[in-house]
Amino acid sequence: MSNDDAVVAFIRHETHLLNSERYDEWLGLLTDDFEYRMPMPVLRDDPTQPRYSDVSLLAWESVRSLTLRFERILTDFAWADRPPAFHRRHLTAVRVAPTEDPQRVAVSSDEIVFRSRVPEGSTMTSALREDVVDLSGSAPRLARRTVLLDQDRPDLAQIALLY
């Protein structure tokens, strides 16, 4: 298996863990300095201008904050997650590219995330995932994830998901 194939297999695996709510295993695939970011979509008039804020992050999570998020689900008082929602991430067009750091590669994927629960109803959200995968150890690890939503003024049910 080529290096790129191994990275694609890794991305498929970690996505499967998120879909399966195997969060402990997923956390084990992150580097210590992992960061998860979701920039605020911002529409400017000029189509050549960026469509995301460079300062406003709707989500900015670390391993610690994500660990707390998952631990909370297992308490009896995670009202927003009891009962749980259906959710599934559909990935396509996973692309691997080198970075300046020979031990890290950039991975981008097109993603559709479906979520459904009463009373919010169903949402289907399209996004671009921009990841950095660390290859310095014996197995790949996820070092960065930036989620670029294809949507201005998203709904809470869409942004509260982990992409």
Add this chain to the structure above:
Amino acid sequence: MSPRELTVSVDDDRFDVPRAYFADADVWRRELEAVFRHAWLLIGHESEVPAPGDYVTRRMGLDEVVLVRSEAGELHVLLNSCTHRGTLLCKADVGNTSHFRCGYHGWTFGNDGTLRGVPRGRELYGKDFDKSQLGLRAARVDSFHGLVFATFDQELCSLPDYLGPMAFYLECILGVSPAGTDAPYGSFRFTHLGNWKLEADNLAGDGYHLRHAHRAGFEMGLMGAQAGSVEGVCVQFEHGHALRAQRTATDAEEQAFPGYPEDRWPEIATQLSPEQARMFAHSTVMHGLVFPNMAFVHTPRAGGFDDGEVDAAMMQVRLFNPLGPDETEELNWLVTPRDYPEDWKLSAFKTMQRQHGATAFFESDDLENFRRMLQVNGGRETNRLVPANFDLARDVAPFTPWFDGPGNVVGADVSEVNQRWFYRHYLEMMGADA
């Protein structure tokens, strides 16, 4: 169903608000006319439009408006609607422009709202065509410590009079630095299910839900000093405003300002009046509502997250616009002292997004409750038999607050006195029979 047909039980025994107030489209339409029309509404923060021509698009109720800084440097809040046919002029979220040009017939307005250009105007409208009558319709605008408010009500009192003595408390947070305030991470805008008033009454003073709705936060050690020995007050003001302030119970004479750099404490003590400093010292949380739809939450860092080494307090300002009886658009901002260190601001930002941001789990548990209240609104028997009840702590034991501040200060950390105040004022504006 008009509000006059809804019986509101507000007497000595019960304080019930019928569910229709949270579900009925006619009530919602009346709110826009009777409540939002006659209030100063938060628009944004001055730092969002620092340079001439900078603009952001916002809503006042359902009215689309533009907050723009003119070439002369003045702030304007203009109806985002061409005075020819009403077309939405400015479609972007943010930008910079010297002129707004309508995409339909090309009418062009300066960024102060003046009608500048009408294609073939002299030829087609005649030489007496008076462009000065057709500028963009402008709201009254005023600022308070960087927060920009506007109203289309020409009869309403000034913003300082509208805020009244609530300013005493807001200044404890917004006035700590002589350099003023900043919104360094811009605005966050999203929609969610739920009636806007549920969030308004919650933030006006619901100390009761904390230990239950946010119990996971307490159990996981994320509530900081709020989990300790505390005392609190609920305060009500004219025009429907209310707030809840809590501090660590202490006999200490020394004034500590948790979440603020210790080398700034003398400056804070100088900036605030002695009574404001007494109120704000040892604060564990302060949150409140500027009627009808601006809220704020201020907390020192709760701890537990690895959100930086800097112990930074966070001040989140929120705005909720009712898009319908059951859908709300929310905007929020982190507001910081302008001249504080970048790492302090960054730590405050992480605290805000991880605890009170749109994706944070404190927030998600609140909004879950608001959704589940919406879910029962359709039931005929539910509407008849289960009004929203606000009877908690009608008789409050005497308590002498630790400060002498304005407003109606009630010595109760856990009470529904602020919610009753909010709904009394709201129902009065709605013309409901109480």
